[in-house]
Amino acid sequence: MADLSKKTVERLCVYHRELLELENEGTDHIFSHQLAKRAGVSPVQLRHDIMGIGYSGSPARGYEISEMLKSIAKQLLSTKQQNVAIVGIGNLGRAIMAYFHGRRENIRIIAGFDSDLQKINRTISGCYCYSMNDIERICKYHKIKAAIIAVPEREAQDIAEKLSQAGIRGIMNFAPVRLVLPDSIYVENLDMALTLEKVAYFARQ
Amino acid sequence: MADLSKKTVERLCVYHRELLELENEGTDHIFSHQLAKRAGVSPVQLRHDIMGIGYSGSPARGYEISEMLKSIAKQLLSTKQQNVAIVGIGNLGRAIMAYFHGRRENIRIIAGFDSDLQKINRTISGCYCYSMNDIERICKYHKIKAAIIAVPEREAQDIAEKLSQAGIRGIMNFAPVRLVLPDSIYVENLDMALTLEKVAYFARQ
DNA sequence: ATATTACTGTTAAATAAATAACAACGTTAA
DNA sequence: TTAACGTTGTTATTTATTTAACAGTAATAT
Ligand SMILES: NC(=O)c1ccc[n+]([C@@H]2O[C@H](COP(=O)([O-])OP(=O)(O)OC[C@H]3O[C@@H](n4cnc5c(N)ncnc54)[C@H](O)[C@@H]3O)[C@@H](O)[C@H]2O)c1
Ligand SMILES: NC(=O)c1ccc[n+]([C@@H]2O[C@H](COP(=O)([O-])OP(=O)(O)OC[C@H]3O[C@@H](n4cnc5c(N)ncnc54)[C@H](O)[C@@H]3O)[C@@H](O)[C@H]2O)c1
Secondary structure (H helix, E strand, O other), rough: OOOOOOOHHHHHHHHHHHHHHHHHOOOEOHHHHHHHHOOOOHHHHHHHHHHOOOOOOEEEEEEEEEHHHHHHHHHOOOOOOOOEEEHHHHHHHHHHHHOOOOOOOOEEEHHHHHEOOHHHOEEOEEEEEEHHHHHHHHHHHHOEEEEEEOOOOOHHHHHHHHHOOOOOOEEEEOOOOOOOOOOOEEEEOOOOHHHHHHHHHHOOO | OOOOOOOHHHHHHHHHHHHHHHHHOOOOOHHHHHHHHHHHHOOHOOOOOOOHHHOEEEEOEEEHHHHHHEEEEEEEEOOOOOOEEEEEEOOHHHHHHHHHHHOOOEEEEEEEOOOOHHHOOEEEEEEEEHHHHHHHHHHOOOOOOOEEEEEHHHHHHHHHHHHHHOOOOOOEEEOOOOOOOOOEEEEEEEOHHHHHHHHHHHHHO
């Protein structure tokens, strides 16, 4: 398996999603420029990305959707279900749990964690919630390798370290703070305040 | 005003936030390597970014926080309050409205829009909500140039076009779909499903 | 005074990413 | 049968971004 860049992985996910939709619509073949348009990238870039995963289309018919899906999935998606945890069952945490509940089959939010006693030992938005004390046990039991942080800013670093301790290798962080963690842990910050500032900046230019 | 790259703008926002916190803590000077650590970047990159905005520190004392804040703000932040709109007052929209309410003074979510009659003409999570019919009028009246899309996927493209019509120049899009819009409109996608897939991918590597 | 130190700002080099260029190849139409 | 077409895969080129190198500088210690 070649190691794909962060950007390439991101785009492959987009292609995968668009291809799934096309397949549902009953389409069986597609040209690079068509798929590129749907994905919001240039056709050359799409072909370049596809080159990286070893799949080939035909100059005459373009890409065969079902085969291409298989190739992308082989590179990106785990063969078995990937279990994900979420820490912080607040406004945002609940919205996320509700959103992901029963949605993706490959990735599943399987456990919630919170320090608030009101929230633990019950199912919220389709996801069972545990005490923070259970975090290591549950993560190891369910082989959870990725987690979502949706706790207040000041708690985030501490939670990140606990997750690291529990064997987590990837974190999607919503707290507006840069986590300091070993390089072996992949962190993706979804920082809304920051993003909105960026959007506001470019909207002015 | 030099035109800063997307990445640089993003990092400057992080520096700005960290500097504000440092100022609150009573610190008045800081060295590049200290601030860089807090921001999660390399010291060289930080100095490079700072070079771009024209501010200079002293080799002896490092950067003067209050001055540096002013310089960054001058480049990034609007002098007047920037009003932002949000379309889609669902689970996510409400969480966002609650989060931003009374938080930032520079950027403010000033109007919500939804097609659901239950939600319009009242204040939800600290933000007044309007009918979709009012979108152009309100956006122009409040000089809204940036907007958040939090409507279901299938509605997003249509809403984006309506926003474009209403004079919006920047969009933060939460719907898992690539919006097709003129290049003059800056779009930032916060695609959680995609991001989670990416995190899961790198967590496996 | 002067050397040392630890930092900054800036230029140069290296790396990463996107774009362009084009040969190879089926398909279609003449 | 063959020429024209439109598309792919791949290699080059360009552009963007990051990292490294180092001269300049103010404070401090000698
Ligand atoms: N709500 C949003 O739309 C939004 C937008 C941008 C950023 N964020 C960020 O996302 C995070 C969560 O935001 P929110 O609005 O859901 O906050 P919230 O206050 O609604 O929820 C926070 C949750 O974390 C739990 N918690 C607190 N400390 C904890 C700990 N030590 N261990 C485990 N759980 C703990 C609380 O019990 C609560 O359930 C914050 O960092 C916030 O800055 C949220
Ligand atoms: N909830 C999450 O955490 C989450 C996570 C990832 C992505 N998203 C995306 O964010 C968007 C919103 O998610 P949600 O969970 O809040 O959904 P939701 O169903 O709770 O809310 C959607 C809101 O949009 C409104 N709406 C529908 N059509 C509209 C139209 N044409 N004009 C104006 N308003 C309209 C609805 O009335 C509703 O209030 C979706 O695109 C979803 O895919 C949400």
